[in-house]
Amino acid sequence: xxxxxxxxxxxxxxxxxxxxxxxxxxxxxxxxxxxxxxxxxxxxxxxxxxxxxxxxxxxxxxxxxxxxxxxxxxxxxxxxxxxxxxxxxxxxxxxxxxxxxxxxxxxxxxxxxxxxxxxxxxxxxxxxxxxxxxxxxxxxxxxxxxxxxxxxxxxxxxxxxxxxxxxxxxxxxxxxxxxxxxxxxxxxxxxxxxxxxxxxxxxxxxxxxxxxxxxxxxxxx
Ligand code: ADP
Ligand code: MG
Numbered sequence: 001x002x003x004x005x006x007x008x009x010x011x012x013x014x015x016x017x018x019x020x021x022x023x024x025x026x027x028x029x030x031x032x033x034x035x036x037x038x039x040x041x042x043x044x045x046x047x048x049x050x051x052x053x054x055x056x057x058x059x060x061x062x063x064x065x066x067x068x069x070x071x072x073x074x075x076x077x078x079x080x081x082x083x084x085x086x087x088x089x090x091x092x093x094x095x096x097x098x099x100x101x102x103x104x105x106x107x108x109x110x111x112x113x114x115x116x117x118x119x120x121x122x123x124x125x126x127x128x129x130x131x132x133x134x135x136x137x138x139x140x141x142x143x144x145x146x147x148x149x150x151x152x153x154x155x156x157x158x159x160x161x162x163x164x165x166x167x168x169x170x171x172x173x174x175x176x177x178x179x180x181x182x183x184x185x186x187x188x189x190x191x192x193x194x195x196x197x198x199x200x201x202x203x204x205x206x207x208x209x210x211x212x213x214x215x216x217x218x219x220x221x
Contacts, residue, residue, distance in 0.1 A: 001025055001026055001027040001028075001029070001061070001062060001157075001158065001189045002023070002024075002025040002048060002059070002060075002061050002158065002189065002191075003023070003024050003025070003059065003060040003061075004021055004022055004023040004024075004047075004048075004057065004058075004059050005022055005057055005058045005059070005060075006020055006021070006022055006056065006057045006058075007020070007021040007022070007044075007047060007054045007056070007057035007058075007059065008020060008021075008054060008055050008056040008057055009040075009043055009047065009052070009054045009055050009056075009213075010055045016213050017040050017043045017213050018040045018043055018044060018047075018054065018213045019212075019213045019214050020214070020215075021040075021044065021057070021214075021215050022215075023208070023215070025189060025191065026189070027187070027189055028184065028187060028188075028189060029189050029190070029205075029206055030180075030181065030184045030189075030190045030203075030205045030206065031190065031191045031192070031205075031206045031207070031208060032191075032192050032193075032194060032199075032200050032203075032204055032205075032206070032207045032208070033045075033191060033192070033193045033194075033207075033208045033210060034193070034194060034195055034197075034200060034207060034208070034209055034210070035195070035209055035210035035211055036195070036211070037195070038212075039210040039211050039212060039213065040210050040212075040213040041162065041163075041193035041210055042086055042162055042193065043213075044193075044210070045083070045160050045162050045191065045193060047059065048061070048158075048160060048191070049078070049081060049083050049160060050066045050067075050069070050074055050077060050078075053067065061077065061158070062077075062080060062157065062158075064077070075106070079106075079107055079154065080156060080157045080158060081156050081157070081158045081159070081160060082103075082150075082151035082152055082153075082154060082156035082158070082159045082160070083151055083159075083160040083161070083162075084144075084147050084148050084150075084151045084160070084161040084162060084164040085147065085162055086162040086163050086166070086193075088143050088144060088146070088147040089147070090135040090143055090146055090147060091135075092134065092135050092136055093134075094134070094135075095131070095132050095133060095134055096122065096127065096130055096131050096132070096133055096134070096135065096138070096146050097118055097122075097131045097132060099135065099146055099150055100118045100121055100122060100146065100149045100150045100153050101114050101118050101153075102150070103150055103153050103154050104117060104118070104153060104154065107154070117153055118131075118149075118153060119131070121149040121150075121152055121153040122146075122149050124149065124152070124179055125145035125146070125148050125149045125176070125179075126145070126172075126175075127142060127145050127146060127149065130142065140167045141167045141168050141169070141172070144164070144165075144166070144167050144168060145168075145172075145176075147164075148161075148164055148176060148179075152179070152183060155183075155186075155188075156188060157187075157188055157189065158188065158189045158190075158191075159180065159183060159184075159188050159189070159190045159191070160190075160191050160192075161180065161190075161191070161192045161193065162193045163193055163194055163195075164176060164180075164192060164194075165177065165194065165196060165199065166194075166196075170198070173196070173199060174199075174202070177192075177199055177202070177203050180192065181203060204219075204221055205220070205221055206218070206219070206220050206221070207219040207220075207221070
């Protein structure tokens with residue numbers, strides 16, 4: 001589903017944010033990527049999302065070499081993916097509902113269907129009662145849950161999440177992980193970056209360890 005071949009990335013010389021990463025993520029896999037701050041987790045996700053072009057290497061997502069996809073067709077790739085960014089990237093001038101709905105609006109989903117699916121997604125993260133508020137009226141943890149609802153509202157084939165439970169209390173973090181697991185059981189391929197050992201211990205199946213941009217270990221439990 002996601003194949004990486006000898007991915008190298010450098011933002012600024014001489015340091016390499018990623019060094020020679022080769023990976024084969026199969027359809028339906030549930031992966032954790034872990035490692036200390038600065039080890040390259042976010043860089044790896046941004047490359048898979050095709051937000052960032054690596055300095056070297058190739059990636060095949062769902063059978064397509066994603067660097068050969070022209071910019072104006074990236075939306076086709078992205079509509080198969082959901083992503084929770086570490087910094088959420090919510091639209092602060094739009095209400096919670098619209099923040100989640102935007103994913104479906106660009107796909108031309110009918111209005112009523114959008115209302116239904118946004119409500120379901122927000123209910124999953126227990127935020128349906130705040131649908132008409134603005135992100136600035138929400139706590140940090142609630143904003144994070146809006147970002148999670150937005151990532152899953154489209155039933156993506158691939159779900160990427162960058163420290164998605166970083167600001168949530170442990171109970172809610174477990175709920176969110178269970179939700180990701182459910183989505184995974186329905187067939188989605190999931191990759192989650194986290195340094196929460198407790199979550200990995202509880203939910204870990206396949207774990208990649210990054211250190212200074214290198215893939216130093218892979219555990220299959
Ligand atoms: P992690 O998510 O594991 O904390 P990152 O992928 O964010 O790691 O960062 C990997 C390395 O790349 C770090 O050394 C970081 O300082 C550097 N880096 C990340 N983003 C940028 C950027 N936009 N410009 C320059 N250096 C960056
Ligand atoms: Mg990061």
